[in-house]
Amino acid sequence: MDPPGHTVFPGHMEQRTELPLPAPSHWIDGRAVPASGSLIDVVNPATDTVFAAIPEGSAEDVDLAVEAATRAFPGWSSTSPEDRVAVLERVVEELRLHAETLASTITAEMGAPISFSRAAQAGFPPLSAAAAIETAQRFSWSEEVGNTLIVREPIGVVGAITPWNFPLQQLVTKVVPALLAGNTVVLKPSEIAPVSAQLFAVVATAAGLPAGVLNVVHGTGPVVGEAISRHPGIDMVSFTGSTAAGRLVSAAASGTVKRVALELGGKAAHIVLPDADLDDAVTRGLAFAWSNAGQACGAWTRMLVPADLQEQVVEKLRAASADYTVGDPADESTRVGPLASEAQRERVDAYIRRGVADGATLVVGGPGRPEGFGTGAYVRPTVFADVDPGSVIAQEEIFGPVLVVIPYTDEDHAVEIANGTVYGLSAAVTGDREHAVEIAGRLRVGLVHVNDAHHNFQAPFGGYKQSGNGREMGRAGLEEFLETKAITR
Structure with a gap:
């Protein structure tokens, strides 16, 4: 300095x-x-x-x-x-x-x-x-x-x-x-x-x-x-x-x-359609959920997947999470740094503990500091599966590296879950482009990312509802x- x-x-x-x-x-x-x-x-x-x-x-x-x-x-x-x-x-x-x-x-x-x-x-x-x-x-x-x-x-x-x-x-x-x-x-x-x-x-x-x-x-x-x-x-x-x-x-x-x-605030849903490339959906979904340690109002914190594909998606998330190195943010190799403050660390950790207490399946991460980090505002990047769409971790903005996987039965169910929070800032849909755009039109949010579309700084950004x-x-x-x-x- x-x-x-x-x-x-x-x-x-x-x-x-x-x-x-x-x-x-x-x-x-x-x-x-x-x-x-x-x-x-x-x-x-x-x-x-x-x-x-x-x-x-x-x-x-x-x-x-x-x-x-x-x-x-x-x-x-x-x-x-x-x-x-x-x-x-x-x-x-x-x-x-x-x-x-x-x-x-x-x-x-x-x-x-x-x-x-x-x-x-x-x-x-x-x-x-x-x-x-x-x-x-x-x-x-x-x-x-x-x-x-x-x-x-x-x-x-x-x-x-x-x-x-x-x-x-x-x-x-x-x-x-x-x-x-x-x-x-x-x-x-x-x-x-x-x-x-x-x-x-x-x-x-x-x-x-x-x-x-x-x-x-x-x-x-x-x-x-x-x-x-x-x-x-x-x-x-x-x-x-x-x-x-x-x-x-x-x-x-x-x-x-x-x-x-x-x-x-936001609680963005990422709808993975049945015809989606699951490797692509998981790679981008995890990146948008955990970038900036999940501290983004537009983070894709809810991954909605067909119920019969949840097991495959969860295993892919487990493997992909290994690439997210937690460490000193000044280190060039670090992908997940600390949260912005100790107060934020305590807040996010409390949400992770709540997810465990409410019975969600812990895939990776969990409460407490990452191993080897006795100081600093570090949390363990976490993935939950089998998450009830009405649960606290699926409804409230956590603002940390916490991804919840929610199974759905059909696309009407997926849209219902995606729209089923007080927020309406952003969302994402991965799958056949034409089909994904049709689903995007049904979401009550201000911005929808379809597949790997690049961010457009000329596009308006803002929310519906309490966003x-x-x-x-x-x-x-x-x-x-x-x-x-x-x-x-």
Whole structure:
């Protein structure tokens, strides 16, 4: 780790660019604002050691950030879309230049294996941001409908509250479209993984983002998150996190009738059709269940299989699980690192114990720490079979490397099981493509992966039911941050 007080980023070729990172500090009005009160330790979940510290922010800190964002709004919102695009293109370049430092930072703050951090945690954000820029470049900011001019305008000051599981990607998914739309932003990253957000603010400012356009206030949800949600100077809140926390955000925001966009929990079903290639279904299914140690709202945590094929699928899962090496996330060979915190480890372990107690068949894994890991937030990647679709482990979002296998009798039964939770974020179907697409149309979720389709950063993402409202990414994700005005002439 670099010496306290600064971080070294790799630049072009042999050049290295040092960017000051005063710590602990907020980022308000284009500069670091040192902590004035208590601190929150950022703990490396692999070693249980303190990695960094951030301020324990207050409502007063939110006031300062909102004031800065409000001052910056007239200037930023009046710039042309082309000028905003130019600034954000430079931000994308900065993200690419500093990808290795961002990846290692995220690995240290929340435990993602370094190979996954390079590919996804630091690899996805510039792709996502570039896709948002492309959307903005094609977007019609005004149109004529009869004798009416319809204009799309920025909402104002956006409050963004982001989670710890994909700290940089979730930030980019909200902040970049909001800025492209002409809004200014007050961001509260998770206190569990906040350092990458601070780095983003530093590199965005270096790329030419004007002071006050992006502000970062660190702290806890009950204090800073609630202050953002309630603040009369904030015109919209975009939140990603648990369904329970999303309810609190909505309630706090209701007093000022601000727009609220929620991307919440999930319990994705992966329906394996009878004609599916079982080796392919198991390989991809386990990867999407256990990537990022299962800490993804879209993780395929329920594998629905024909009852007469369950035994074959279970044996294939048992064999495939051997490839998922649990270890130090800084090790290039590690596929499953620790969970993001000790509290998360205890939560996931309790779900595994509940699955055993409720009579599900334990295939691999189980409760307790993996052998050889007496410290760190490690759990044993786990597969259960013969799972009752109404059981706790089949209904609640575990947010860890826990896959449940649920047998079904026919495709109507499979669709019933898949739709039979309070969530509706995402799902997957593996089998004959035409048949799989037909099944996908029957699922009450916002996103369905069919077979090995690649992720599309231009496609909208969001949930049905208690998985939230609104959409991120693509045209719909840009429109979330815009007001619509009709001028009839």
